[in-house]
Amino acid sequence: MVGPLDRKLLRDLWRMKGQALAIAVVMALGVTMQVMMSGLVSSLDETRRGYYERYRLADVIAPVTRAPEQVLHALAALEGVGAVEGRIGGAALIDLPDRDVPLQAQALSLPYDDAPALNAIRIEAGRLFERGRPDEVVVLDSFAAAHGLRPGDTLAATTNGARRSFRIVGLARSPEFLYSAAPGEMVPDDSRFGVLWLSPAAMAAAFDMDGAFSEALIGLGRGANEQLVLDAVDRVLEPYGGIGAYGREDMFSNRFVSEEIDGLRESARAVPPMFMAVAAFLLNIVIARMVQAEREEIGLLKAFGYRSAEIGVHYLKLVLAIALAGALLGCLAGVAAGRGMVQLYLAFFKFPFLVFRLEPAAFATGIGVSVLAATAGGAIVLRRIFALQPAEAMRPPAPADYASAGRWRGLTRWLDQPTRMVLRRFSRTPFRMAGAVLGITCGMALSVGMLTIHAGFSQAVALSFDVIDRSEASVTFTSAVSDKALHELARIPGVERVEGRRDVAVILRNGRQSHRGSITGLPAAPELNRALTPALAPIPMRSEGLVLSGALAAKLKLEVGQTLTVEVREGARPVLTLPVAAVADSVLGAPAYMAMDGLNRALGEPGRVSAAALRLDEARAPEIYAWLKGLPTVAGVSLKHEARDAFVTVMNQGAGWTRFIMSGMAFVITFGIIYNAARIALAERARDLASLRVIGFSRAEAAYVLLGELGLVTLLALPLGAVLGAGFAQVLAAAYSSELYTIPVVFLPTTFGSAALVVIAGAAISGLLVKRDVDRADLVAALKTRD
Template sequence: MKALDRKLGRDLWRVRGQALAIGLVIAMGVMLQVMMDGLVNSLEQTRQDYYQRYRLAELFAPVKRAPRAVLERVARLPGVAAVEGRINGGALLSLPGLAVPVRAQAVSLPEWRTARLNEVHLVAGRRPDPGRRDEVLLLEGFARAHGLAPGDRLPATLNGARRTLAIVGLAQAPEFLYTTAPGEMVPDDARFAVLWMNETALAAALDLEGAVNEVLVGLARGAEPRALQDRLDRLLAPYGALGAYGLDEHLSNRFIVEEIAGLRVSSRTVPPVFLAVAGFLLYMVLSRMVQAERDQIGLLKAFGHGDGEVGLHYLKFVLVIALAGALTGALLGVLAGRGLSGFYQQYYKFPFLQFAVAPSALLLGLGVSLLAAVAGAALVLQRVFALAPAEAMRPPVPPDFSRSLRFGPRLKRWLDQPSRMVLRGLWRQPGRAALAVLGMAAGMALSVAMLSVMTAFDRSLELNFSVLERGDVTLSFVDPLGEQGLYALARMPGVLELEPFRTVPALFSHGRHRYRGALTALVAEPRLYRALDRRQQPLPLRADGVILSRALAETLAIGPGDRLRVEVREGRRPVLEIPVVGLADTLLGAPAFIELGGLNRLLKEGPRASGAHLRIDAAAGERLYREWKEMPVVAGVSLRTERRDAFRRVMDSGAGATRYVMAAIAAVITFGIVYNSARIAFAERARDLASLRVLGLTRAEVSFVLLGELGLLILLALPLGSLLGYGFSLAVAAGFSTDLYQVPVAFEPAGHGVAALAVLVAAVLSGALVRRDINRLNLVSALKTRE
């Protein structure tokens, strides 16, 4: 081995604790990047393969009732590669032990062939027999949630008629990766089912013999989806077209895409922050090492080693630590990704999911970590190149302390000699102190960000189901209900309060921006379901304008005062021009609100409601659920407590679950930063501390000089870390938020307090480790002059 390589090995061994801590910081950043990048690529590839294998349609065109002959006309449209017509309908399921009926979607299956589009994946059992009208396939997630299996019987209500269906198989489908009841945004396997029935049986049940109410279209290569949507709407308009939409507006696909996008944003933003902190730590360690080895650098140059060779030696020191940390992180990232892949497969309901890390992700992790290390070392290496041998071999010029911090008689009475030494040490080297404060503040900021986002998830849960929604039950009706029906519901014993609402599907547009959603109409001053402003104050609804959620306003690039084009996809399907009169802060979906009477007038209809929010007497709940189950006008019953539990499961699963991993990594990095700061301070001042021991100070007093300085630096870092943490919180929350749900971030003193406590605990542990080294100081060795 070369002499410089042997020196490199000795240097690494001497600072092994710091090298291990820095390597761990790098490993955590690379692990997070490799793990998340691998999950993103695996989920995206699995999604595409699943869609292609089971031929998921690219355009969906719901209609009221269209004859099957119209499918031939659709097939002749330019850009159409495949067409499938099917029947969709709602159903209510009555399960033993459940008082509340469960909503379901019934979908037809071709009887003598496989579907050209939207084929199902059979998980267990068999397909329905074409000769039997009561056999169905059941969505596997719902079946697992209720312990159902092939051979079980399922009581159901279809089009007002009670039937008993036989489950002959369990299935999955690419269009039902994300399953939620109509009108809701939160998926829940236990509260929504999908049934696949033979086409003849479902057509008879829904009075659609010889007709379809949904047209599926597969696009030819190079086809323009938007143009084909317009042609499809014009062709199907006589049959009650509700508006064709593409895969990008399909709710299940949108949810999956948004979740994957959230993971992708996190994988591109959070790991670089960790690696930047690691580069900063390497700069501090290398800077201290170069300063301590001035004379050795001079000797090396005097014996013929050039600037490049000496600089490469110190660069190797950085690269070895960075490379070891990066390789460890890559290995941990692959192992963690494989462990999480099974969880994600279950959560996303993919029939298959093979975790695979792209070579580019591994190379990117290695490259970014090495780049961060080199960037941290670049400034220090400039000083190495600038050192001339003769100058480097002379002891450095002693600093001028003639203008040091002075203490008056009163302060001297309050501060003992070690305390004054601590304050003078910080005063004399403000640059070093500032760097240490910034490093520890950055570590605390990472912890604050993760804790704040975790708290924000809980905060969004509380806001949505305690402040925005305050009703106990939400009823949805098969068809809009008039005043008499609502009055009858409100008079039922046990109903304390009833607020009607109406939801109509609509296409919103503003300039070039479009969004397929729904217009929600509430009473003028709602109490059970409200639109709130930033201060969580209710917004009164108006008949002459709409209030948009901020998420929808951002999507449409619209604000108060602008006019919104609303193409209603129900009834007479009017096209409305409505001014935007306000913005609401919502946490789920992207709704648009208007006053109920105003919407009915715009639709040229009488007082009608498609559902109602109710507050009920808890003691009458079971009885009311049974009565509503028997009412043919009721399409579904949804409990606020069940929606709350489902929302919590969503927040704790998928991309939301990665916040726990990131919080653990942030805690590790915080400890690594504080420990490194303590070790660097000890290495820089070992000679001074030994001199104090020789002069007669006790071990406790000497320890106080060093650890007291560390304590002051930490106290200075806490408020800065809190401020930086709030900024980090906003960035991380923006990465987790989607247009399906938003993660609100507010200043939470508890989160900042826990992060500060974590820094203090890390400081105590680091101080204990450094105190042990102070007690082991070899006074003779420390005072030797190496010349």
């Protein structure tokens, strides 16, 4: 049976339906992000695990120069090893007719029956190659899609110095190559790096590997210790030129996917709570002011005999109805948004399947925060009002002490009466106005934070390809060559400047801490490819030791002056002990730098380079690329504009793509905050505005009293929101940064100006909506006391 208080509850909800809806929408947006992002992280994690398991991705890969197949039995006998398979791998260059430069690729052998014990592939189109057809090849489908290749097309590729023509018979996906990048590059790009699967016989003939293998794929047994297995595998393969086994965490594709998922996880931890905190704060203010406005009704209810507990439950139902409606709406919207984003992530992560998985904890968090915020807002005010006697509660609150109002008389005597009313409102209810200012401050802060992050992403691209990399192209050699190659490149007509670089694959160790990566050797004063701090200061190269990025130093737990072990994974594979000469924050990744001369000297290989940056005459660039195609020592040529496009694509997809969604939600929440502030002010001053109309004020003058208050509150919130937004931006930048790139926090005047325009536009629209209600107000009804 519906009691009187429940009927009053329904009437109150209908009377304040606009304001209740605005509050519910603000809460819903915070919950939507929580449910959507938590569900996406859970879904991606589960999909990755299932994909790896179904196609048997190896736990360990052990490259070797050349080992006989009998060694596989020795590897299989090692403790902790569950499965072993050998394969042949090698570099390849793909020559496409529509490309000026050759494209790098990796060629791999695959059993004829497409049922390897480890690292199986998924045929997406066509079929696997057949026995006795060494010219048939299966191509990575993402590379084929980037160039419009299909089964039946021909492909020219150079393997081990020999150019051959292949016929594409199939397109495939592999969990090993969810992402692929050319050697020496951090950013994956499907259009510039491909994978070719050939028959064992074709690969053995191409790379002189008959009866041998160049990579051992290893699956770990249950409960195996990965590090012990890695050490044992290295001991077995060392006589055959093993260059160091590594686990999944160091496989490029898995590492990149993990970075993206971890980035999304960090965003899910940092961003939705901020939005929910703002929404909860707004709800707290709204509920507190709404209950305060019901003071007289509470007194009347107590006079009719209702106990404080009954009245408290009534108002608790009111706030819970709004909060739960917002939370449930957010949960439903979060599920819908998550399912919609699955298709985007399916394409981005290249999973063959992806099902959105609901995360129960996200629902509990969203609903819990909404309920707690709603109840907290009303509890404090209700407690104070319930302490009043009915007769006292039915009276309007005692006016504040206005003895100090005379101080402002000299400042306000030149103002008209409506403007003085606006200013008196601030002096008489300072805490109430402060709450309104803080609410809009939070909205401004959200807008500043998101716009700053957008500027940071743009700045990261500009720094990477306009400030750090000032070349037009980069040439990678098949191995470290004499620096005389730089002079040969410089003599090519159209090459205006050449700058060498030495990249050395290493494992950096400090006790139990390790990092698989590379050391980049740069000239003492590089011009084309520079190492810079986030403040754009050059990072001085040291000949006597390494310069580590701050992120890498923290990972290895190293400080300046300490030494670390450097296991070189190429050439003679020496083990070096080098000091940490400096630690400097970098813009890109987690690099380790050293002066090129010092690095070559430490390796015992003076005068060596592994890559070169080129500045070109654009008019002669095609001739230069054609000449580079014919050089046997060139492993690949990278064009900066293509690398830039790939970098932008990576940053605008995956975890980085969520910033666009969050920006839209931030602007909606900002508008919701401002609109709620305007609706609350209208609810509190409806009788006052009606009184002004009765005593002769025009509609415009009455509306000015209300809108002037909103305008002044908004103007006061702008600078405060800019300061709070700067703090939000720091949190967001840390959440979006990864080992691949660092998002700088860029405070631009245009950012604050744009955020201010968002807030001002929200205030203007809210003001127009509220003014319409003021103009339509029934003066007689507004002057009556509500039942």
